[in-house]
Amino acid sequence: MRGDLTDEIVSITIKENLNQRAISLNQKSHFGKLGDDVLELSIVEAFYLMENGRLNIYECSKSDKKLEPSYVRNIIKENSGYAKYIVYKDLKDRGYIIKTGFKYGSEFRLYERGKSPGEGHSDYLVKIIHENYDINALDFASYVRVSHGVKKSLLIAVVDDEDITYYKVEWTRP
Amino acid sequence: MRGDLTDEIVSITIKENLNQRAISLNQKSHFGKLGDDVLELSIVEAFYLMENGRLNIYECSKSDKKLEPSYVRNIIKENSGYAKYIVYKDLKDRGYIIKTGFKYGSEFRLYERGKSPGEGHSDYLVKIIHENYDINALDFASYVRVSHGVKKSLLIAVVDDEDITYYKVEWTRP
């Protein structure tokens, strides 16, 4: 499949429903946002599909210049931050459906395996923290508060050189 | 009841088991540490009893100088920190049995209502954080790891000017 990159969005053209694979990427696997004649993927989603051999990414121009994985990786590193991709990949590989958590001030929202985004609330908000940074107590309170308000659990993902450590945090009255 | 203060410890003298109220403070309500002829309370425990009208605290000397609550409160502020007392009081009022959590690097360990320290493991470790401080990500990892290692849940208590907010934190593999 071919996707075209502009501005951290990779677009897959769908002409008269002929591109069934792209439609199924959205309807079965919950990737991207489906428009009338286009499936739009975030660069993180697109790179995940690229690394799994399911998508070729081209520079958005009339040229047919196919991009190298290392080139796309660098765009992610310079923009979203590579930690975001590492956590995305890890959770995707575990079977979660992953949507942006932007509206809630977090990186992702997460739906349990087998549950589709249309069927109900997401279960988790995912907040990514780097191991070298301190966590501001007020920010911490804010992440948990937002999650609690929308009946989700907060998952703090701390990324270090090797691995991701996850912490589930809930506001409680003991 | 009379207790004598030295060194942040308040001692209640028990002569020939005549001080049943003191013995019951320990055996029924799990306050302090019972010795042969003495019940020793931490200053935080003693101040809690003082505020509830169940204990008078005297200076440790032959004088009968009864201490004012404000005087005892100041000793707590200068040493343990007043946040420790605020969290102790809040959890005690909710019916928990509270013991020191030092060995686990946290302020308290907590037993559920109705469960006595002798009957099994405590349920929570309580770590106190001030709202104005940043939480070092490594220390955060360390607190959670200790709790996980001893099969307890971590309760982070964030203390601000008015209130205590509790967060339950668990290490998880999503």
Added chain:
Amino acid sequence: MRGDLTDEIVSITIKENLNQRAISLNQKSHFGKLGDDVLELSIVEAFYLMENGRLNIYECSKSDKKLEPSYVRNIIKENSGYAKYIVYKDLKDRGYIIKTGFKYGSEFRLYERGKSPGEGHSDYLVKIIHENYDINALDFASYVRVSHGVKKSLLIAVVDDEDITYYKVEWTRP
């Protein structure tokens, strides 16, 4: 060898297993994390290799701008803290295999010379302390408890202007 820096990660591209030196850095010397077509080093690992004349670090862009050691050192100072590099270098020079200790709330975990991370548990957790800081007694208890719980020894590395002093700490019942 060439590595590209973004986000405190230095990536060495490996195309069709042609970059044997990069692969061997990981498989023989236990540096970094090996992906499908890339070896990813932490900036601390990369700077170590740079100082030993085994790696050139470039800005992550299409330019060929090779970075100066002083530039990379400053990035480390601003982020991880330079003490982390000093301790890494010292232990690496002594022949240890060093991996992140984040999950345990410490800077590093350490494998004895000749023992590979795959072969069993690491021997030490390393916690870095600056000579000018006080050690909070509760945090100290927490570091030791984590080490004890995972059957490792705790190595406290105190860094001063000239030197590193190491202390081995164990929880004991005398």
Added chain:
Amino acid sequence: MRGDLTDEIVSITIKENLNQRAISLNQKSHFGKLGDDVLELSIVEAFYLMENGRLNIYECSKSDKKLEPSYVRNIIKENSGYAKYIVYKDLKDRGYIIKTGFKYGSEFRLYERGKSPGEGHSDYLVKIIHENYDINALDFASYVRVSHGVKKSLLIAVVDDEDITYYKVEWTRP
């Protein structure tokens, strides 16, 4: 047996070697310091013997006023600090021979069970820390350095409301 208290020293009079029990306290059990006609105990040693029913303590005067345990305990609290007694009692109950560590800047030096002070070096220096205090990194370095210099291990004893936690610390070159 009768001892007389002055200035935190309890003296047991020995007349013409008639007080065999006092001599044996020193020669077999390593309590106190034996003079020509007197055995001098520290108040901490004396209170330990008093609590075990082996010594009565009198005010040093011609009166025969026998002191109450609570009175002696208060003197310890006001002077040495009660934590010192708690640690002394705990280690003594475990069978250690305990001598003052004053010369080394620590509370005690400790000989293994069965080993007498005359037969060789003590095994440990014991430094007492209160759970609410921070440990100054320089002081920490100093305690370990002293222990190392005299070929002993440092035992840090942290006293909390309930319990004593011991940490063995050694200077090491990893």
